[in-house]
Amino acid sequence: MPYGPHTAADRSRMLAAIGASSIDELFDDIPATLRASRLDLPAGMPELELMAHLQGLAARNRTDLASFLGAGAYRHYQPPAVDQLLLRGEWYTAYTPYQPEVSQGTLQSIYEYQSLLAELVGLDVVSASHYDGAAATAEAALMTCRATGRGRILISRAVHRHYRETLSTYLSGGDLELGEVPVVVSGPAAGTTDLAALEALLADPDHPVAGVLAGQPNFYGLLEPMAEIGRLAHAAGALFVAVIEPVSLSVLAPPGAYGADIAAGEGQSLGIPAQYGGPYLGILACTDALIRQIPGRLVGMTTDLDGQRAFVMTMRAREQDIRRERAASNICTNQALLALAASIYLATLGPHGLRDVAALGAARAAELEATLIDAGAGRLHPGPYLNEFVIRVPDARAVHQRLLERGVLAGLVLADVEPDDPALADGLLVCATEVTTSAEIARFGAALQAELGGSRWA
DSSP: OOOOSOOHHHHHHHHHHHTOSSHHHHTTTSOGGGSOOOOOOOOOOOHHHHHHHHHHHHTTSOOSOEEOOOTTOOOOOOOHHHHHHHTOGGGOSOSOTTOGGGOHHHHHHHHHHHHHHHHHHTOSEEOSOBSOHHHHHHHHHHHHHHHHOOOEEEEETTSOHHHHHHHHHHHTTSSOEEEEEOBOOSSTTTTSBOHHHHHHHHTOTTSOEEEEEEEESOTTSBOOOHHHHHHHHHHTTOEEEEEEOGGGGGTSOOGGGGTOSEEEEEOTTTTOOOOTTOSOOEEEEEOGGGGGGOOSEEEEEEEOTTSOEEEEEEEEOBTTTSOGGGOSBOOOOOOHHHHHHHHHHHHHHHHHHHHHHHHHHHHHHHHHHHHHHHHTOOBSOOSOBSSEEEEEOTTHHHHHHHHHHTTEEOOEEHHHHOTTOGGGTTEEEEEOOTTOOHHHHHHHHHHHHHHHTTOOOO
16 A cells, blocks of 8 residues: 555645646646556465565576677676675765765765776766766766757767667757767778768758767777867867776776767676666766766865864755756766775776776687687678677577577677668677686587588678
8 A cells, every 4th residue: 555645635735726626637748658557467476476486487587698798788707895895884874975974984985986987087077976878978968068058969870879869868858959970881990980970060060069979999899089089079169978888998098098078988897797787887077177067976085173084075066956957967866886886896906907807808809709700700890899899690680599599698689779770780799708708609609600500701
């Protein structure tokens, strides 16, 4: 039975005060298809029967697959220290960080996260974390509009489709415009952002661009010419947003090194297991010049009256704290537990350990590429990659399904993600990390060769 403090008489008086005759009339502006409705749930079960039912559902999960799935969520080794330190009570002082005298644990956890991430991305300021990489990317795009006073955003089609769709949702219903930059279809740069098309879009004098967004590595695992993309954006008076994968920054140039104004991305790979789509961790960072545009919270370190180290809330530009029209965002989470997990993971591995994670993943990916070529499936794009790439397989969706029966999760079927792109119709996006074994790679190669009959597409 739901708990509601208001009686029927209370609700009637409130409706009368605003001139509404019923609850339905109150919500009449919301389309009927979007309104809450009763959940279609089966009848209740005795506890013993329910447990047996849930065990049956859990048994349907496959845990024996050799997985080569990446596409924004990555398997990495999680040191046991991460989970154990997350349980420490020192971090769990009072929930709200606005009273520093009782919130030192919460404030320090946010401060440490922001400090570590700022060093990793090479930018001045890191916001307390956001829901996920897609939300952080959308917030980054809005930052460019506020900072430049312009209303047009360009995003590369080589950025994850989920991110592009989330950004489109953020911009729907307003005056802001979203444009997509195509990718190169053929040649050495195939699969990366089309620089000539970007330059032409930026040159439109009637539609000045606020920000340009590109991924590194991009959705297809390829390395983008980020410095050149940033140069083109800045030449047109636009800001440059790098959509990053944080582990890669231990071996690739950080956004600050190639002139990015903002960095956004998904922090799941930093000590957070991939599990049913979340919870995840959105990363958002910027230069000091944009500090007033960044949403979320900023925590600083100072000293108290006794000269002891103390952590304080330095800035928060959220609508619950200031006038709504001046707020940078109305998103009120900081995903503090996941940010703490990322901080512990980074501190445990250190810069050399994180570099080893990225380098071993790249080595495993090179081994995977060679094995799949021998099995008859070559790469779709010829450019450099880190640990993820697209292979070309005839009838990719059907082969992917049959490989599941052979115990292999052969990455992601790109036709399911980009159904309107004929260049990707035969593409499988595959990934290897440091936890991918040579035995799993050999298993994938043997299964794929059996499916393809030894034919060579390389």
